Amino acid sequence: MIKNINDIAKTLGFKILIIVILGLLLLIPMSFINGVVRDRIRYQDEAVSSIIEPVGNSANIQGVVIAIPYLNRVIDSETKEISYIKKYIFYMPNEYNVEGNVEVSSLSRGIFKAPIFNSKLNIKGRFDKYNAEIFNLDENNNTILYDEAMLILGIGNKKNLMKLPNVSVNQNEEIQYYEKNINISLNMFSNKFLYTISRDKILNGFDFYITMDIQGGNSLIITPLASENTFKISSKWKDPSFTGGFLPTKREVNNDGFSAEWNIASFNTAFTKYWTSDENANRVSDNEYLRAGDENSNNVLVSFLLLNDNYQKTSRSVKYAILFIFIPFFVLFLCEVLSKKRIHPVQYILIGIANAVFYLLLLAISEHLIFNLSYFLSALMVTALTSIYIGYIIKSPKYTISMALVNALIYIFLFGILQLTDYALLMGTLGLFAVIALAMYFTRNVDWYGENN
Template sequence: MTIEDKTKKHLGLLIKASILLVLALLILIPIYNVKRLLREREERASRTTSQVINQWGGRQYIMGPVLAVPFRFTRDIEEDKKIVTKIYKGVKYFLPSELVLDTDTESVERHKGIFTIPLYKSQLGIHGHFDKLSFQENRGDNLQILWDQAKINIEVASTIGLSQTLKLQWNGSTTEFFRDLSGNDIMSDPLGAPLGANPREGGDFSIDLNLKGGESLEFYPLGKEVKLSLNSDWSSPQFTGTFLPDDYVINEKGTTASWSMGAYNVNFPQSWYAGDIDKNLVYESRFGVEFTEVIDQYFQVHRALKYAFLFVFMPFIALFLMEIIFKHPLHTVQYLFIGLGTAFFFLLLLTLSEHLDFWLSYGLSGLGTSLLIYFYGRAILPNQASQLSLLGLLILLYAYLFLSLQSEDYALLIGSLGLFGLFSAVMIGTRKLDWNEVGMYAQPHKRKDETEEEE
């Protein structure tokens, strides 16, 4: 063979490889469109979920109770060279010396269209004690404390989630909460329950409420000593906020957790006059739990799409090496069909996972595309060894991706080892190949079944 012939062979090989590279990159375009479709479906799911959760009660929090005691006093000031007595009004707020919260949370589901939205119902018991109240500070002359107008304020994030009339038990008497339009120093939309009796000596309180919500349930540590216990049938919660639980147990049956903290854990006082507190210090102390799915089907599909290039390039590399080893040329269109077949896997995975369990969707999508490509490969590849090699490669890729998706914490390790293994397999498989003699050829070798038909 002359140098010119060898040059033509090598040039033909380079041109074919370049065409396949461009083709592989072009096949990534429909896969990119699957990513766009994934984002659209995620946004639709998010809008639907938010709508249902807000109608149910929303992301809930409980703030309080806080005891509010109004007062008024006078001050003599000089106006136009005259001494004028003016009346001023104010409110002093007190936090309980002891606050205990017990909550039992049950998960429920609501369906809208093809989407399933996780929600919860919570039974909360709030009880504790206020110590004797003090007004020792000098606010002005003729201080008059309006004990008969004292009230207990609490706040929930959304009153839509309240499923019963809210009542306060104070030292044995019962009173109902109302929407308190007079406001509260740290609450944007408080509920208030008038005490009626003089609370100066303090007292015991108890509040029971049934609260509906979704995604999260949070609390504020408003008290000198605060204790919270949580029982839930949710098996994959996430603890959020400033404080983590002291003890917790999470298993397939649900979650139990307990918190305990005191005034020394927060940066706001246990009593203050209206306007004298930084509300942000209170808001920053919020803590609780999130009831959301850690990994949903869209997140899994998104992770799978990160490996899309492997599902395009590896079959192309395998087919290209089969061309060289078996001296059986394949047309670019045949590469195109196989590349699009692998791209369909991701579209099927996204579509089926909205209706079926993710791993069932994964298995059906992988099985369907593998069989499709295998039966097509039987028609274009020269022998059974090459056909089974292509099928084996696809099974290996789907198994590799399955392991990566199964273990999020070790995904990088599995991914690195997998890539190294695939690259090593290519190197070992071609170690005895004489690349100097490799080139494109004019006539393909006939398949065995084609030869038999001619005879």
């Protein structure tokens, strides 16, 4: 019969309650460790941004269009005065081909790295002759200014250009960059480069050739906007990612690099062939991006990956921290029951803290070594520390080996889960079930109420 507080403190039930409370309290520092992981991820993002921002971030080649100005005749309904407003007709090329070999390297800022690249892009295509019957502007008292027509080249960030693109038509006839600033509303292009184009080219159609020296970081983005689009991108970088709204029709990736080709028809793009500045036909694409939730849903996107997901794996591992706290506690409790050697709650706390420090060790070491080696070193250090400590407490090699074996098994189990992204939930659940089954097995003969004393 329990007579005083000391008798209560000696019962197994009270010890289990203390262990559960200690385990729950140790989840508090785990939340701080998770916060440290998030901070390091943020620092990494900031470092990567500081590396790629000077080269223009991702290089976005937005395409080419023809702009033909026209004077819209307006008569005031009250004064009957006649005025003219300059507006524009826009139309897309029939063919649009982009080809380039991308040279990628990595730059470091402290311990963080980011891929940067440069490339000479060869862009060619064809504009058919302007079809005046599309809008019948001549019949509506409008004056089309063919002599002021322009070819407009669009790019996401001017920093991506290493020099002014060279544009030529037909048989190597170079056309001039238009220095004058003209306010043309064309929302599909973030930055516009204007080139003069003659009346003859507009009325008869022409082939165009563009050479563009670009730089950037992380990814190359190309927008398909013609009736027929063909993109061919290659590089010696062996870890590409093909995303965006279109996957390559052909690809080859090996240790020597990659090559990929896209063939995209006009009905798969977000743009119309002809429109005017009065219309918002191709401005709809901006809304489509918002509805899709991805501004690259109508682009080809090639990313150059640095396969370093240490922070993501560490963050995922923290989610299983409760197992790394309670399983060693459970094993330590069994050692206490079976060896009849009392273990103080402070000693439970030290074991729990040692297992919590595993995540800080993993985070810190993985910033300098590959993740698998970092994981092995962190697990080895914590397993050796806790096992030797248990050996000193209980003074039995059997329990030292038992603790080392249990720690090794749970670290191996966690490592397996981190490699199985798609099956992590299944493996984690099965592992938890196995732990419960083992707990039932090893405690099946425990005299919880002391009735056999």
